[in-house]
Amino acid sequence: MTPFILPTGQIIVRALVIGSIFILTVVVVTWPLALHLNHALPVGTEQEATVPLFNTWTLWWVQDRAAQGFENFWQAPIFFPSEGSFTFSEPQPLTGLLVASVWDLSDSPFAAYNFAILSCLFLNGVFAYRLGQALQIPLIPALLMGILMIGLPITQKLLGVLPLIPIFGILWALEGFIRFGRDGSTHMAIWTGTGLLVQLLTSQQLTLLFGLFALPAGLLALSQRGFAPMAILKLGSVGLSVILLAGWYAWYPMEVHQTLALTRPESLINNLSAHLSDYVSKPLSATLSFPSREDMHSDTGGLFPGFMVIILAGWGAVVGLQQREARAWIWYFLGTAGCALLLSLGMHSPLDSGALFAFFRDWVPGFHELRSPFRFAILVQICLMVLGLYGLTGVSRIPRFSNHLFAVCLLGLLAFAENVSLPQPFSFPTSAFHPWVSWVTKQEDRHILAHIPFPNSLHVSDYQIETERMLAQTIHRKPLINGYSGYFPPGYDRFQMDMAKNFPSHFLICFLRNELRADTLIFDLPWYEEHRHQIASFRELSQVVYRDTEVVIIETSQTSEPCHSESNQSDRS
Numbered sequence: 001m002t003p004f005i006l007p008t009g010q011i012i013v014r015a016l017v018i019g020s021i022f023i024l025t026v027v028v029v030t031w032p033l034a035l036h037l038n039h040a041l042p043v044g045t046e047q048e049a050t051v052p053l054f055n056t057w058t059l060w061w062v063q064d065r066a067a068q069g070f071e072n073f074w075q076a077p078i079f080f081p082s083e084g085s086f087t088f089s090e091p092q093p094l095t096g097l098l099v100a101s102v103w104d105l106s107d108s109p110f111a112a113y114n115f116a117i118l119s120c121l122f123l124n125g126v127f128a129y130r131l132g133q134a135l136q137i138p139l140i141p142a143l144l145m146g147i148l149m150i151g152l153p154i155t156q157k158l159l160g161v162l163p164l165i166p167i168f169g170i171l172w173a174l175e176g177f178i179r180f181g182r183d184g185s186t187h188m189a190i191w192t193g194t195g196l197l198v199q200l201l202t203s204q205q206l207t208l209l210f211g212l213f214a215l216p217a218g219l220l221a222l223s224q225r226g227f228a229p230m231a232i233l234k235l236g237s238v239g240l241s242v243i244l245l246a247g248w249y250a251w252y253p254m255e256v257h258q259t260l261a262l263t264r265p266e267s268l269i270n271n272l273s274a275h276l277s278d279y280v281s282k283p284l285s286a287t288l289s290f291p292s293r294e295d296m297h298s299d300t301g302g303l304f305p306g307f308m309v310i311i312l313a314g315w316g317a318v319v320g321l322q323q324r325e326a327r328a329w330i331w332y333f334l335g336t337a338g339c340a341l342l343l344s345l346g347m348h349s350p351l352d353s354g355a356l357f358a359f360f361r362d363w364v365p366g367f368h369e370l371r372s373p374f375r376f377a378i379l380v381q382i383c384l385m386v387l388g389l390y391g392l393t394g395v396s397r398i399p400r401f402s403n404h405l406f407a408v409c410l411l412g413l414l415a416f417a418e419n420v421s422l423p424q425p426f427s428f429p430t431s432a433f434h435p436w437v438s439w440v441t442k443q444e445d446r447h448i449l450a451h452i453p454f455p456n457s458l459h460v461s462d463y464q465i466e467t468e469r470m471l472a473q474t475i476h477r478k479p480l481i482n483g484y485s486g487y488f489p490p491g492y493d494r495f496q497m498d499m500a501k502n503f504p505s506h507f508l509i510c511f512l513r514n515e516l517r518a519d520t521l522i523f524d525l526p527w528y529e530e531h532r533h534q535i536a537s538f539r540e541l542s543q544v545v546y547r548d549t550e551v552v553i554i555e556t557s558q559t560s561e562p563c564h565s566e567s568n569q570s571d572r573s
Helices: 006-028 052-065 093-099 109-134 139-150 153-157 168-183 188-202 204-224 227-260 266-271 276-282 307-320 325-344 353-361 373-397 404-418 437-443 460-476 492-502 505-515 525-530 532-536
Strands: 449-452 520-524 544-547 550-555
Touching: 006 109, 052 093, 052 109, 052 460, 093 109, 093 188, 109 139, 109 168, 109 373, 139 373, 139 404, 153 373, 153 525, 168 188, 168 373, 188 204, 188 449, 188 505, 204 227, 204 325, 204 404, 227 353, 227 404, 276 373, 307 325, 307 404, 307 449, 325 353, 325 373, 373 449, 437 520, 437 550, 449 460, 449 492, 520 525, 525 532, 525 550
Parallel strands: 449 520
Antiparallel strands: 520 550, 544 550
């Protein structure tokens, strides 16, 4: 029988209505962000604005390099003169391109960041809806799935960490696998591969997490095609192309990381592995506090998916397993949710004491750099939402639900309302437009800047000042000795603490000038006034070229003098 096709006009109207609903949902889950697009940054359960500010800088660097044909993309102007400093954290090139034009339309860097958040949430909804359609779910439940995916509980928790917001590439790829299993078309094979690449270019970490489950999805799709040679050729060719393109993209970062032997210590992985108790606590930002909210000092808490989501997912599994066409994918989502739950527990797994996670860490490329196993909970919640989709469609099987459409909408909206965080927590960082920034911008020669003081601790909250300085860099565009990222260059932490505790000293002044080639030292005025007598005893720090109510700027020049450590020699390379 020929499938019924809507007229073009009705398709456009439907798309506009669905798009409008998703836009409204995005505004609701981020409220009151729409009122502060140029001034505020959503932080989720982050206790400081360090990470949102850093990702704002990341978006700037992407659009800056895009304008130059991505020349020197990996050589970001932080931690100067370290090589490959942009490989130390999530590059997010596609997200940066998505909002590149916003930098030209607004004077505020926060507008670009906030537009990235809103766009990613919107696309999460769109591709969740498309996934529902691929599963042959009716319109209203599929629409509700889009709404629920925009308001994903863990997204509310992690709203201050931009690279963990775009899950639409995962949903895109899943849609492709499901449709390919049904029709085996070349178009769907390419669509699937495109989704995987989109996810890679928006979030390397989420791609790594989902990569373990992409292969089973591909095998399931091929099994539905009876492992026909042509189906294997189509999906296999696309899969190989994705691997080659991903390898080309990641080659230089992997080379840098291997050279520097970058890895995550087991103590950090242990701290960032979830406990089962984390799955029965809600995010700090949650509006409803039942069950109780996570401990504010916990990084891994607040993973509870919601009572309604659990009920709908359980009912959806029962309903779906009774449907022959849906059964295979129901098992896939159940298995993925279970394995992702186990992996999120990392070193705390009661079943294997972390053996499974340790196996992947030893044998799967990239896993030795994964610092937060608890983030596998993102996949757990995605799978529960998909199973809940079947639960919504199965409401009509419950006796006494005579008004099925009303019941479906009511249950879906209750599941959404249970997990919202309103109002969203915000940070209102200071503007990057300072008088001293204008002065530095006007200096035509290439200046290498060092901001003093350096942070005197290694906690993320202590680096907010560094990310504020990086935000100023989006205006003056001069290289910085300072910086913040997912990794630091080898020895930087020791150098940082030496600068925080012992500057000024002859060795550190010499090291800044001759080894790091810093010729412009920018002192925060309160620190400068507190240490002015010490500074006055060093002739090298006598050339004050600028002063205002915020900073004092001193210029230095490189010499041939060897740098001899006095007591605390810096190990920075």
